[in-house]
Each structure stands twice: as C-alpha cells, then as structure tokens.
Amino acid sequence: MDERNKGRLTKDGIRIYDREAFAGMHRAGALASRILDEIAPMIEPGVTTAAIDASINAQVDEAGATSATIGYKGYQHASCISVNHVVCHGIPGDKRLKDGDILNVDVTVIVDGWYGDTSRMYVAGKLSRKAERLIQVTHDALFKGIEAVRPGNTFGDIGHAIQAYVEAHRMSVVRDFCGHGLGRVFHAPPNVLHYGRPGTGPELEPGMFFTIEPMVNLGRPETKVLSDDWTAVTRDKSLSAQFEHSVGVTEDGCELFTLSAADKFHPTWA
DSSP states (O other): OOGGGOSEEOTTSOEEOOHHHHHHHHHHHHHHHHHHHHHGGGOSTTOBHHHHHHHHHHHHHHTTOEESSTTGGGOOOSOEEEETTEEEOOOOOSOBOOTTOEEEEEEEEEETTEEEEEEEEEESSSOOHHHHHHHHHHHHHHHHHHHTOSTTOBHHHHHHHHHHHHHHTTOEEOSSOOEEEOSSSSSEEEEEOSSOOTTOSSBOOTTOEEEEOOEEESSOSOEEEOTTSSOEEETTOOOEEEOBEEEEEOSSSEEESOOOTTSOSSTTOO
16 A cells, blocks of 8 residues: 555544654654754855755755655745745745845755655844844744644644734734645645634644644735745735744644754754
C-alpha cells in the first residue's frame, strides 16, 4: 500500500497517522527548522532576499532533501520571503533589505516523503518599537493556538484562542489565508483558521498533523494579491507578521515538529 494511504480518514477527510509517522515528521521538521536557524546570522541590511533563498536552496541540496515549493504550481524558489507589509508568499528577488525591515521566511522541505513546514520572523538591523510589538503578539498568538491543541478540543478552539489574543492587543488576524493539514502531502484537510468560535469545527484526534501559522496585521485584516499571483500584501499597507509551526496531536496534547534546536525561533535570539 502507498504510504500516504495508511491510517484512516475522519468524516471530515482528515488523515489520522500512526505513532511511527511522528518520527518521519520530526525528521522533516528538524531540517526545515535547522535551515531557518542557519540563515539567521545573514539577515542584515544590504542582503538581498534572493541571496537568502540561494542559501536555503543550497542547504536543502546538501541535506539530500527536496524543496516542496520549487515547482509547486509553477513557483521557482526554495522559500517565500515576505518583507514588511507583505503578508505571505513573497517572492525572493534582488531588492536589498533596509535597516529596520522585518521579514518572514517560510520553508517547506521533503525528507523521506514527509513534509516539514515552518516559518518565522527576522529583523534586518534595528527593530522599531511598533514592529517589535507586532512580532511579539504574533509569536505569542501562535503559542496560544498551540496550547489549545489536545484531543477533545476543536479547530474552532485553536482559532478563537489566536483571535482573542490578537484582538485584545488591538491588532487583526488575516482571514484570507490559513494553516493546513500535512504529512505525506503538502496541503491536505483541514483548513486551520486563525479565528473562530469555541467548540466549532472538527474535533481534534491523536494522529492529526497540521500547521498553525497566524498572520497578524498592525492595521486592518484585508489583503490583496499582486499581479504576480503570489505576493499577498495588506490593503492598508500596515506591517504584517507571521510565525508557523507544524504539530501532531498526541493523546494528551501535541508535539511540535519544527522546534528550533538553536533557540532562534524568535528574531531577538541574539
């Protein structure tokens, strides 16, 4: 039987993986996270996002892994790099980072057929007070969502935990993009919304794998996609931030597949 067909599907089409699959996800997640650890020192004013992407691509090759994004729906880069008011899916290019720029770098790799997907924020140079506050709220909102991951809770509980925390800090949660199931495939059910009502949506069960990746704006939540059909920006040009972990539901909570071994998940690691 094809590996991706092992396990059962819930009535909502969400695959339940066995305990053996957790090891594969940990390997894939560890590589994706290690790559983001390794690029951290190179993020500074004057560096191009293309150079960052080239470093990521080289690391994927050196590890004997595969980039999940190169060739995905025609995309040709090993990462998405979203700067300042870019919400997600920013395309690496020749534009140089300026002092105070904030950026999200999103990497997905395939290791032995398993997908490791994670993103985190970085700052080039000096972090402004408003950007620092946005980044901290977004980081903490992710972990509020993760705290809600346990059997018996619902995906609505995850979204509500994130939304309530963000809006209490007078910021907004992006509605146009969401987390997703993954495992032996890049994107699968469920859609993991970062807003919602407690007790709604599918119930969490051990063996579910998915990403939680809230995008938070300093201004309004609306976004628009540029003419390249990839880059999503805030409509009001306010700053946006995002953090992402891949998680697996366990009997009593969850495991994070994409933890930073070097403790560089937060941009103030230095």
